[in-house]
Amino acid sequence: MAAGAPRVFVSHLSGVAVFDPNGDQVGRVRDLVAMLRVGQRPPRLLGLVVELSTRRRIFLPMTRVTGIESGQVITTGVLNVRRFEQRPTERLVFGELLDRRVTLTETGEEVSVLDLSVQHLPARRDWEIDRVFVRKGRTGSAFRRAKGETLTVEWSAVTGFSLEEQGQGAESLLATFEQLRPADLANVLHHLSPKRRAEVAAALDDDRLADVLEELPEDDQIEILGKLKEERAADVLEAMDPDDAADLLSELPEDDKERLLNLMQPSEAADVRRLMSYEEHTAGGLMTTEPIILRPDATVADALARVRSADLSPALAAQVYVCRPPDDTPTGKYLGTVHFQRLLRDPPYTLVSAIIDDDLQPLDPNATLQLIAGFFATYDMVAAPVVDETGSLLGAVTVDDVLDHMLPEDWRETEFHLDESDEADEDNEEVAAHDS
Template sequence: MAAGAPRIFVSHLSGVAVFDPAGDQVGRVRDLVVMLRMGQRPPRLLGLVVELATRRRIFLPMTRVTAIQSGQVITTGVLNVRRFEQRPTERLVFGELLDRRVTLTETGEDVTVLDLSVHQLPARREWEIDRVFVRKGRKGSAFRRAKGEALTVEWTAVTGFSLEEQGQGAENLLATFEQLRAADLANVLHHLSSKRRAEVAAALDDDRLADVLEELPEDDQIEILGKLKEERAADVLEAMDPDDAADLLGELPTDEQERLLSLMQPGDAADMRRLMSYEERTAGGLMTTEPIVLRPDASVADALARVRNPDLSPALAAQVYVCRPPDDTPTGKYLGTVHFQRLLREPPPSLVSSILDSDLQPLDPEADLPAIAGFFATYDMVAAPVVDEAGALLGAVTVDDVLDHMLPEDWRETEFHLDEEVAPDGS
């Protein structure tokens, strides 16, 4: 960014791609690192936290940023790929400065920080935060957006950024990351402080938090769930995929499990107990109890309507399972499976019972992980039915659940461990 260029509001840098001089993408901006200074001097912008394709977060000094323009950051092409570690004198803009309450020095009025702007100093490769976008009035909540006059003031017009804040909120941080996939937002939460992680989790709605929890490491899941009120924790567990919720419940003390199960809807609690009765690395322990189940007299049009449900994962939407009533798991007699590609080739009025694939043997609930993985690999499956001795459909195992349990326990945090300074191309 050349001297004299317009200021940049930090919310516009969230998720922005970072490129080397050759035009190759090296990562995305996940936060900004600033250093607060004594007196009324504006904070110095030290650099950017950049997430590489390996999900490792590194520090990119502003001295190595040659341009910020057209929704992208250009670097000199040389990166230090050591893992970013925040120093005591540093503050993260997204993680610590947004949403906090500060005070207008002129009036003494408390305001909430919505955004910050940065600019490059003339004739120097140094950047500062120069202005603060704030909102007057009370702080908003997860269910009520704050109302009040919004205004932009000079950094020197506010005070309170250096103070520790107990109830910071997360409305504007979430707005900054609202377009992230659940897995990417989970990665953001994982790198926040425990206090800030709890604040963000409290601000998420139940469905969004459920999706994010499913993508977090086990320790983070337990920590966040433990900081929710029990009634809300039960609601979030109900919103999670049953198999993921059962895995999380299984990590809790028995008395806590029972308290949460007692607060859940009876049907959801029954599913949880059934899943928890199986060994973790078996088909029964891995399956979800909510596959698409249809009766034999359902039409192809009915099946396609169910497959279109946007809340279904791609693996669960890949096929439907045809069973005699009842059609809630555990169902009546399992008859067979119809893949969605077959559904697309058939006339909408056709009955699903006329196009069943009943050749493949379903999985036994006691089948172990190697047997399940072999089944998926042999038949190129993305999901498979789990059927009990009486022929009733219990649920379905999806390929993502198999991979989750075959990868190392810390796979969500696995990175390439490179510590030397290299160019993005590895030279």
């Protein structure tokens, strides 16, 4: 940034694209790294945590930043792709400084940190956090923002950033990441400290937390669920897809599992118990019990209305299943499948029973993972019905569940494969900047 340029508030940097000098995007900003200093000196901004397209997080020193403008960050083009690891002297701005309760030096009043501004020192290559945007009064909650006077003060006008807090809020952090997809927000939570992760999880609503839990590694799921009150944990499990809830509960001790199941709504718990009765790597263990089910007298218009639901995954929305009543799983007799493309080709008044695909054999609930994967590959399917020996539809297996169980167990915790030549290309100056 050129000398004399205006300060930048850090909330404007969340998710901002990072480009090399040729205009090619190399990643997005996920956090800022600062180093607190003795006394009331403003913290030095060391660099940015940048998430590459591979989801690997790397450290980008501020000495490699040539511009921050128009919603983008421009770099020199030289990147060290070594994974970012936070050092004891460093603080993550989004993860640790926002939402903190600090004290105004002049009045002794406690305030909440909503934002911070950073500025490039004209005479040097250094960047500093120079000002703090705060709100007076108590903090808000997950459902209501706090009210109170807001003001921007110099860094030296507040104290308390160096203290460990027992109840740091998550309001501003959630606002910063509210546009992230569940998988990306899960990645953010995975990199937070356990304390901060629990605070953010507590502030998320049940549906959002359920979506995020489904994308987290197993250890993180168990940790977060264990820190929730039991009634809320049961509510979150109800909001999860039944197959994901069953997978999570199966990892808990028997007493905890039964206690949570008994707190869930009986109908929700029944679906989860049914899924847990099957072996893990079978169609019965992988399926969801909530596919789109229609009666034979439903029309194409009815089917398209169901498919439009924003709560459905693309795989589940790809087809509907036609069954005789009852139309909750396990259903009456399964008649066949209608694919989304066929729904688009036929008039809205057409009965779904007239256009069903009954050529493909449904999956048996005891079908193995290998057999299921072969079925998907052979027939180019993204979802498949699971039918029992009586001809009743039990659920549907989707391709994402198949991939989830075929990948290594720790795939959510590791980056996608990087070329080894990229790993070997390390820049000593960047490492030195991070270590300083």
